[in-house]
Amino acid sequence: MELNWVEYIGLAAGTLTTAAYLPQVYKTWRTKAVGDISLVMYTAMTAGVFLWMVYGILLKAPAVIAANAVSLALVGGMLRLKLKYHNAQTPPKP
């Protein structure tokens, strides 16, 4: 498959927006601290990234497919970490 320069911009974009989740996943995995992380954000993001992947498949846009497949794994991972440590947080003071 040959890519034109527009697809290279898409790949750069996809690399950044996908790799962006890595430091967050690593930080959360290391600290187990999820109090400041929004559960609603990661629930909606997981559903949305899945739909972007479907959109990429329908448009046959390789950058969109690849970036969102990896994003789905990382965002889904964050959602799992949030759910896992959500109830382990120190309850807020009354």
Added chain:
Amino acid sequence: MELNWVEYIGLAAGTLTTAAYLPQVYKTWRTKAVGDISLVMYTAMTAGVFLWMVYGILLKAPAVIAANAVSLALVGGMLRLKLKYHNAQTPPKP
């Protein structure tokens, strides 16, 4: 501008992945707590979302342009909140 059904899937995806940041921005704006949020994530995400918008403009893909323009405002807002409250955190115990 007329959209076909594939673009509607893109719009649903874009609505979800864009709206996803709203509860996070609201939570962070309300609590001013950014200790569990990754600075590297929001820096890379801001750059990446900007490039996705450029990609959408080059491909003339309305869903990609619209979703990423709004995402850029929200992700950039989170980056500003993180930078603003970053040094106001309680320092970790030795």
